[in-house]
Amino acid sequence: MSTIAETAPRGQTRRRMRVDGWRWGGRIFLVFMLLYTALPMIWMLLTSIKSGFAAMQFPPQWWPDEPTLASYQKLLDPQNSVGQDFLRFFWNSLFVSTATTILSVIVAVPAAYAFSRFRFPGRNFLFFAVLLRNMFPAVIFLVPLFILMRMLGLVNTHGSLILTYLTFGLPLAIWLLKGFYDNIPVQLEQAARIDGATRFQAFILIVMPLSTPGIIATAIYSFIGAWNEYIYAYTFLSKNEQLTLPVGIQRFFSENTTDFPGLMAASFMMSVPVVVLFLVLQRYFVRALTEGAVKH
Amino acid sequence: MAHVVLKDLVKTYGGFKAVNNVSLTVNDGEFVALVGPSGCGKTTTLNLVAGLIPITSGDIVIGDRVVNDLDPKDRDIAMVFQNYALYPQKSVYKNLAFPLQMRKLPRDEIDKKVKDAARVLDMTHLLERKPRELSGGQQQRVALGRALVRDPAVFLMDEPLSNLDAKLRVQMRSEIKRFHQDLKATIIYVTHDQLEAVTMADKMAVMNGGFLQQYDSPAQVFAHPMNMFVASFIGSPAMSLIPLQASTANGNTVLTSAEGWTLELSPRNARKVAEATTKKVVLGARHSTIKLHKSAVPGSVPAKAYTVEPTGDVTFVQAFLSGAIVNVSVPPTIAVAPDEQIWLEFDQERMHLFDGETEMALKAD
Numbered sequence: 001m002s003t004i005a006e007t008a009p010r011g012q013t014r015r016r017m018r019v020d021g022w023r024w025g026g027r028i029f030l031v032f033m034l035l036y037t038a039l040p041m042i043w044m045l046l047t048s049i050k051s052g053f054a055a056m057q058f059p060p061q062w063w064p065d066e067p068t069l070a071s072y073q074k075l076l077d078p079q080n081s082v083g084q085d086f087l088r089f090f091w092n093s094l095f096v097s098t099a100t101t102i103l104s105v106i107v108a109v110p111a112a113y114a115f116s117r118f119r120f121p122g123r124n125f126l127f128f129a130v131l132l133r134n135m136f137p138a139v140i141f142l143v144p145l146f147i148l149m150r151m152l153g154l155v156n157t158h159g160s161l162i163l164t165y166l167t168f169g170l171p172l173a174i175w176l177l178k179g180f181y182d183n184i185p186v187q188l189e190q191a192a193r194i195d196g197a198t199r200f201q202a203f204i205l206i207v208m209p210l211s212t213p214g215i216i217a218t219a220i221y222s223f224i225g226a227w228n229e230y231i232y233a234y235t236f237l238s239k240n241e242q243l244t245l246p247v248g249i250q251r252f253f254s255e256n257t258t259d260f261p262g263l264m265a266a267s268f269m270m271s272v273p274v275v276v277l278f279l280v281l282q283r284y285f286v287r288a289l290t291e292g293a294v295k296h
Numbered sequence: 297m298a299h300v301v302l303k304d305l306v307k308t309y310g311g312f313k314a315v316n317n318v319s320l321t322v323n324d325g326e327f328v329a330l331v332g333p334s335g336c337g338k339t340t341t342l343n344l345v346a347g348l349i350p351i352t353s354g355d356i357v358i359g360d361r362v363v364n365d366l367d368p369k370d371r372d373i374a375m376v377f378q379n380y381a382l383y384p385q386k387s388v389y390k391n392l393a394f395p396l397q398m399r400k401l402p403r404d405e406i407d408k409k410v411k412d413a414a415r416v417l418d419m420t421h422l423l424e425r426k427p428r429e430l431s432g433g434q435q436q437r438v439a440l441g442r443a444l445v446r447d448p449a450v451f452l453m454d455e456p457l458s459n460l461d462a463k464l465r466v467q468m469r470s471e472i473k474r475f476h477q478d479l480k481a482t483i484i485y486v487t488h489d490q491l492e493a494v495t496m497a498d499k500m501a502v503m504n505g506g507f508l509q510q511y512d513s514p515a516q517v518f519a520h521p522m523n524m525f526v527a528s529f530i531g532s533p534a535m536s537l538i539p540l541q542a543s544t545a546n547g548n549t550v551l552t553s554a555e556g557w558t559l560e561l562s563p564r565n566a567r568k569v570a571e572a573t574t575k576k577v578v579l580g581a582r583h584s585t586i587k588l589h590k591s592a593v594p595g596s597v598p599a600k601a602y603t604v605e606p607t608g609d610v611t612f613v614q615a616f617l618s619g620a621i622v623n624v625s626v627p628p629t630i631a632v633a634p635d636e637q638i639w640l641e642f643d644q645e646r647m648h649l650f651d652g653e654t655e656m657a658l659k660a661d
Contacts, residue, residue: 187381190348193368194375195442196398209385 041271048072048264055260071265086266088241089248094273096158096233096244097226100165104173104222105215107166112177113203117186130171138168139231146235160236161244165229169222176221180214181207213284220281224274245270298359298372298449298482299324300345305354307340314340316506317354322450322499325480327473329493332503333529338486341503342452345484347371359449369398374443378455380435382427388414388438389423395446413445433464440475453485457492469496490530494518502526524655527580527648533612535580536622539652542569542577551577553618557597562644568658569649576652579642583623587641588613588630596639601632615640 047055048071050064077083114120115127145164146155154160184207192202208215230246237243243251249270253263300322307315315337322328330338343349345356347368356363363371374395382391392413396406414420417437427435436456443451456472457465473496476483487493493500494514502509502517502525510522514530521527527535540551540559549566550558559579561569569577589596599617606628613624613632617640624640632638649658 185379185381187377187379188383190346190368191375191377191381191442192383192394192398193348194346194371194373195395195446196369198367198369201398206383 044264044268048261048268050261052259052261071259071261072269074262075265075269082262085240085248089243089245090269092158092242092248093227093245093270096161096165097223099158099162100169100226101219101223103162104166104169105219108170108173108177108218109208109211109215111170112174113181113207115174115178116181117189130174133167133171141167142231142235145232149236154236156237156239156242158237158242161226161229161233164232164236165222165226169225173218173222176218177211177214180211184210216281216284220277223277227270227274299326299357300450300482300484301355301357302341302345303355303357305341305344305356306352307337307344307349308352313506315344318503318506318508319354320501320508320511322482322484325482327476327481327483327485327496327498329497329500330484330486330503331490331493331500331529332488332509334488336503337506338488338501338503339454342375342454342484342486345450346373346375346452372449373452374446374448374450375452375454376439376443376456378458380427380439380456380459382435382438382442384427386426387423388419388425388427388430391427391438392423392441392445395442399446409445413441416444417441432460433468436460436468437471440472444475444479449482451481451483453483455487456485458487458489472496491532494530500530502529504529520657521580521648522657524578524580524650527650527657531582533583533623535582535648536586536617536620537650538579538581538618538620538622540577540579540618542572542575551579553597555598555618557618559597559642560595564660565644565647565649567660571658571660572649572651574651574653577658578650578652578655580648580650581622581642582646583612583625585643585646586622586624587643588624588626588632589639589641592639593641596641599638599640601634601636601638604632604634613638 046062046064049067049069050061051066051068051070054061054064054066074080074082075086078087115123145167149155149160149163152160154163188206188210189199189202192206193199197205228246229244230250233244233247234250237247240251245266249263249266253259253266302318302320305315305318306313318337318341320328330341332338340349344351345358347363347366351364358371358373383394386394389410392410393406396409401409410423411420414423417440419434419437419441422430422434422438427438430438436459439456453472457468460468469492472485475481476496485493485497497514499512500514500517501511504525510517510526512520517526517530521530521535524537528537538553540553542549542551544550544566549561549569551561551569552558587596592598597617599615599622602614602616602621605612605614608628610625611628611630611632613626615622615624615638622640626632650656651658
């Protein structure tokens with residue numbers, strides 16, 4: 001009797017310890033990953049509030065002796081040329097990304113719905129054609145697209161970028177949304193149509209609200225894609241006043257090579273819209289990516 | 297309320313005929329069950345009536361209108377789906393109000409109708425909840441309410457009970473039946489469960505392979521199945537079907553088994569067999585019309601018990617007879633052991649005879 005009473009709890013503790021070992025391993029890994037992603041950003045932030053001289057020191061100042069917001073003031077001041085350029089690039093990026101996002105949602109929503117609900121000739125072919133684009137690295141299309149844009153007379157316009165970003169963003173947007181619509185039972189629309197809605201009303205009143213998380217996820221995705229894109233913006237645009245942020249920052253600071261705090265401040269401000277977007281809408285984003293994992 | 301007429305209804309998918317020349321009339325206020333195994337075309341038929349899929353040929357009449365090309369919303373129908381299809385983002389109140397809003401009724405009238413429907417279905421306290429906060433039975437009731445609130449000409453129900461657990465199903469079954477009696481509603485009800493059809497419907501349409509097999513009252517379908525499919529599909533346990541050979545000698549008609557025994561038929565049954573196109577005749581008998589004997593009596597045939605299933609009130613014995621399995625019910629007081637030799641006596645008045653080739657029921661007149 002007593003031996004059983006003694007061994008039983010010991011067996012339990014041993015099992016718990018093994019689980020704990022795995023759990024701690026996981027935690028350490030996560031902490032490592034967190035440092036790996038967060039440290040560069042923290043360094044970016046720290047550098048952006050140093051003076052130009054302090055940023056170049058070795059050994060580095062881990063914490064700036066004299067923190068200053070001078071770089072930010074410079075970048076956001078519309079009076080001086082640096083600020084003018086930065087604000088213009090920012091505006092350009094915002095315009096291109098927003099236009100891309102809106103257009104891609106406008107096109108992807110009905111396209112995904114059609115792929116999900118209708119059986120039409122060439123459906124499978126079209127669907128895989130949509131995906132085919134994503135099997136190649138983007139750079140492959142650089143020259144052909146440039147030639148195409150020149151023929152269309154779109155070189156040196158923001159239109160060329162919006163079109164290009166759409167060709168990259170749409171396939172994934174359509175895929176993502178189609179998965180979403182596949183998970184909405186077709187009986188909901190049928191019920192709505194019997195309840196007196198037209199096919200279009202059933203879509204707008206019943207299906208659209210249910211797919212909001214998916215639409216938001218799609219929108220975030222295409223916004224970020226357009227916001228961060230570099231190589232096409234670099235190729236298609238040559239006029240200084242048209243540049244988007246990634247290209248603008250790079251060009252702008254290669255002229256003022258050593259202004260690291262300025263570069264870091266600009267980089268930080270460039271990441272702000274994306275982070276804000278993510279924080280505000282992450283609830284939907286997570287829901288969108290996990291939707292369909294379990295059947296409701 | 298209105299009657300519904302299907303005339304030579306056909307639906308094909310590519311080369312596949314899902315619904316094959318189905319014609320039937322549902323009278324005003326009638327409860328008709330479309331019943332059959334899965335894939336028999338019953339749900340397709342219902343969707344054709346609803347207008348959710350276009351018909352290939354034929355006519356659908358609701359009330360006095362041919363509705364072939366009308367949108368679902370213009371057919372004046374309501375439908376209850378197997379998965380209820382409640383709008384998940386809307387509260388119960390808004391679910392019920394939706395069909396009325398779509399018809400642009402004034403707000404106070406909508407409010408009144410929704411509250412009336414909620415009272416009828418005893419769910420006033422649930423109006424502010426979302427569908428996911430309801431139990432299966434409550435969701436079912438909301439779905440029913442959404443159909444009811446509009447006062448449509450015809451109710452269509454697509455297996456509305458099959459997602460419920462067994463106990464709730466029996467309860468909702470009587471609620472729907474009550475609902476039909478109170479409203480005198482025209483209802484077309486799809487189910488694969490013949491018991492639901494038999495217990496609830498005024499008439500049942502038995503379908504198989506896209507064809508309408510038989511359309512009649514449950515009592516008629518049960519007592520006079522038109523063919524072997526209907527005979528084996530309706531009733532639980534299923535009717536036993538025993539393939540035999542018919543022969544006539546000295547004015548007497550007998551059925552001969554491959555096992556060697558013979559069964560002499562009554563004059564009326566002999567006349568039925570005379571109508572057959574072939575010597576192959578299938579004998580059909582329901583479990584309650586077969587008598588089980590422990591020893592040979594005149595007119596009985598030898599069989600071997602296979603399984604014995606006591607259910608309390610009655611014990612079901614499955615026996616091997618001439619290569620077929622025969623279901624017999626006996627009082628629980630009779631003990632039968634598996635593999636025991638038994639003798640079965642068929643009731644000549646209540647046995648069914650089918651043509652072995654056409655599988656159609658043989659009739660005396």
